[in-house]
Amino acid sequence: MVRISGTQKKVGIAVSLLVGLVAIAGVLWVFPSASNQGYAPEQPIPFSHKLHAGDNKIQCLYCHSNADKSRHATIPPLSVCLNCHTVVKTDSPYIQQIQKAFAEGKPIEWVRIHELPDHAYFPHKRHVAAGVACEVCHGDVAKMERVYQYAPLTMGWCMECHRGQTTPPEVLSKAHPGMKNPSGPVAPVNCNTCHN
């Protein structure tokens, strides 16, 4: 039987600890967090939010018309694009691409940026009704040439706002009317508030 000395034992433990640490560090380096923050995929048509929402000051709800009616804000149907683009900038190849898709009845397949897991329920409607401005979660889209994921959209980030820690002041004062320095939770933090 091979005998293991005390030193060998110590070295063995140290090596396995080291290997373990390196493995954990490696995983963390590859996947820094569960968040997709900063994700900015290329879209089939390089739609510029800066041009539309920024320079031309089109309201968010003009295109994302269900944000105050439904859990989904919704990407606008092609017919909404053509409200303007039957006359505006019809010489652009991208607009022609849209017109062609419309004529053929084939929708544009946009790449999804903001995506919560299937087991998380997020209603746009209630947040809009509570006075949360679009920018709070989506960033200053009016300055984005290509939209990226502004907020981490992690559970902790949601909870901080629900608990009143990172809540925008206008939402706080709406949730606690009559309070001088409004503070405290603004929304429930039950598990089934978001998971069911």
Place this chain on the structure above:
Amino acid sequence: MDNHHDETSKIAPNAASSVDSSFVPPRHWIGPDELEASYWSNPQVQEKRSQEFFEKPVEFIDKLDRSPQGGVARRDFLTIMSASMAMAGFACARRPVHKIIPYVVKPEEITPGVPNWYASTCQECAKGCGVLIKNREGRPIKLEGNPDHPVNKGSLCGRGQASVLGLYDPDRLKAPVARNRADGTRKESNWADVDAAIQAQLKKIAGQGGRVKVLSGEIQSESTRRLVKEFLGAFPKGEHIEFEPLALDEVPAAQALSYGNAVVPRYRFDQAHYVLSLGSDFLGNGLSPLESTKLWTERRKLLGQNPAQAQLGKLVCVESMMTLTGANADQRMPVRPGDELKVGMAVAHDLIIRQKKSRFAQDNSVISALQGYSPEVVAAEIGLSQGAESIRAIASALWENQGKSIVVAGSVQAKTADAMALQIVANLLNSALDNDGKTVDGSVNYSVSRSSFVALSRLADEMKAGQVDALIVYRSNPLYAAPRAALGLAEGLKRVPLVIVVSEYEDETAALADYVLPDHHYLENWGDAHPNQAVYSLQQPAMAPIHSSRAFQDSLLIWKKGGLAVSGLAAKSLDWHDYLQNNWKETVYREVGAAGSFEQFWNGTLRAGVVDVFAAKGISSEKVAPRAFRTASVANLPKYSAQTEALTLALYAKTSLYDGRNANNAWLQELPDSISSVTWDNYINLSPALAKKLDLKDDDVVELVSGDRSVELPLHIQPGLHSQVVTVAVGYGRTAVGKVGNHTGVDVFPLTQVSGAKGAPPALVYAGQKVSLRKTGKFYKLALTQWHTATENRPVINDITLAEYRKNPAQSNHTDPHLRLETVPTMWKKHEYKGYRWGMAIDLTACTGCSACMIACQAENNVPVVGRDQVRVSRQMHWIKIDRYYSGSAENPNVVFQPMLCQHCENAPCETVCPVLATVHDDEGLNVQVYNRCVGTRYCQNNCPYKVRRFNFFDHWKSYEGTANMVWNPDVSVRTRGIMEKCTFCVQRIREAKDLAKDAGDQVKDGALKAACQQTCPADAIVFGNLNDPESRVSKMKESPQAFRVLEVLNTLPAVSYMTKVRNQAGSAHSGHGAGHAE
């Protein structure tokens, strides 16, 4: 239970006045084994009943167990481990790229994420119930009863609830099929080709004799019936035959004999104090079960009555099979098929001849018809335990309740050769008791039934004689659901030159057709229904057709363009929708006499789904006139003769599978039978006494021989049957319906007979055949759920008689002082509920056990189907289940149903044992299961005293193939393997209700929020609401003395209260069905 006894806890003082020392609680049992004294002392039983699962998943252990010591073999263990390690490595890949695909042009009425509701009419059977279809992004995901519909008043049965899964059945016929009947080849075709071929052939036939027949199931739609008639007008000898296999065509036929008009009367159960059912299952599979249940349970509500003078309707049931009606009866008489008539005759004999009551007491024709049926003779022949006295008691009680009672008769399992006579004796009794014109309303033709077995058998003869040129079969499957061999239907069809089958499935009849044409599902089609003279109901498509199917009605309108000289509306209508509108304009619009244009009337009716002609015209449906009974009709009653001593068969239909048309619907196949709790199979039912005599046990495979036919079926021992009765359900053993239904169970339609009395019209006979049984020595394990959640024999139900209730409405079955602790010390702090606190109350006296709630819950909450093998090892997933308990003797037990679901305990045992906090309490009283946190330890399931938690041993959602995936509710997570789930109190519905209330700046109003089970309940037995509101219905029920909590002594403080089951029996509930006498 001893460990629950604590020195510091107080024994409930239960003031002496409220303790009835003479009270003997009924002992509830699940199977007759428990009645044997040795059962509870058996150590194996004790161990079994204390473990988490009643059944061990033996087959998996068997597969792995190769080492001599048992357990998992080392090599297998390593294989499994390395596989899971490898899988774990792949799990953390980059998240996938998903696409968002918006509409090109968004339909104006659709907001993604917000449901639309459309009113329509259910077409699963011919009762004409109104439904509201919940549509999400253009597809139906859930059906609910239409609260404004006079037939079902908001409720819906299990079959109706499950029809949304039928819509998405991947096995539906997808395109037209052309067959060459000579060589049996089958070829997928298209509409243009089949239309051209059919048009040419029909035109030829129209010119030469034109013997074209349309065979359909019972048609609800007057417009369709008219269209078929006009279409057939193009042929010199066209004929439309309607045949519904389970229709009670003897009801209108006997009404015609007794009263002159072939109507189906309206039974006003809400007006009846006393109901005698002679083999009628009006609560389960009757003339209109939802409507009857709604009305009858109005007489079974105790809340709001002064307990000391409380009144309940009394139900007495004479039947050959344990049906829902019998299970809900206060007094039940198990008899042989055919004896229902004898009991009815004996009741009439006692009333009219002995007591000389009623206007028929001097009528010689009636008296001579009843001769020979004295209660003594009948009771002796049947072997009634209480003898003739039980029949006399019924006669006296009926007379006491003149004009306030109902005698209702007939069902599939009572369809013997004497079915017509059974109806006539019921008519005689109703007229003798002056019920006709009060509780029985024959002035309204209640169900517009045209089903005729006589017509089907004539058609069969004509086909065999080569007198039919073309046969169009629509929504009918005579080569399965009919006595096909007795009628010679297969050989008849072979002699018809052109056979067209229009169906959703390529079914058994389709195999002998030239053309098989896919029909729309009713959720894809226009239509209407006329369930009674007062009601017209409209059916509208809730989605575009999924497959290349076409409405049968459109097919007729297209075929007529091939040069057929059709008349009337068929000549001028463009398509089926146009025809329907034209017909409504000519008929319903005129009949109602609506103000405004037809356009307005149509749109209004489309939105409401229904138009009540009586209400529109101000005709009171309360005004009912008695009819003159034609005493000549008693000549149809047979002379008394005793049945021969032999086993007698009764075929019956389950409320789930009905006649087998839904056999491919997995929700219905897995729905446990209300009485036997068996899923996925049919079986032979025998009484315990007969099984003992024949030395048969549960799950033995038995050969049932009837004449020259025989079938082999597993055995289920059913308490409460007459000892000479054998019963089997039809609707199983389909061979051409789809993956789920094919070869599931055994087809017993061949055991039906055609009664051939000379001179009398042929009738379809389901019951009364003499049979013999033979043990095969084979064994087949039925997948039954009744033992899966057996408790350790602790009382879980309060079950008392009306007499006991009047004495003490709070009478509890917990007589053990240890089970009556009033205050139990607790180490937990109570939760604080500032806003809502959700709770439920379930009325056990109202609940009929129909199980509609189980399917409603399944549809609402994405509860998966697990399959027969998984049910066998007690892994079914239903969040709400109907537990059935017996009490009293095995010969004639009392039955009680208890809907059992997560109790949302205040001190939830599951919450304290979860190591990862995946099940926690929320601030509105819900016990929350967090799927994404759950790691699947199953500690919670083990610690739950109510056994309502369900574990996903597999990815059951994967069994939903293709189009079936469209049935998922997008507001509820689809659960994956390895996690626990259970009732959420429909948290998504709570959220929706709160959302709407917040929009209106208000609180959720009582009644505005309904759980899915409550919404569909035809008995209104389930009430859900806010316990923090003292005025809410649920609070009032919770506070009533009748309320109790299950296993209260465990101090779990459930949010679900049950209302004590109260039976209208005089004695004590423990003595069983035979004991009670009329109140």
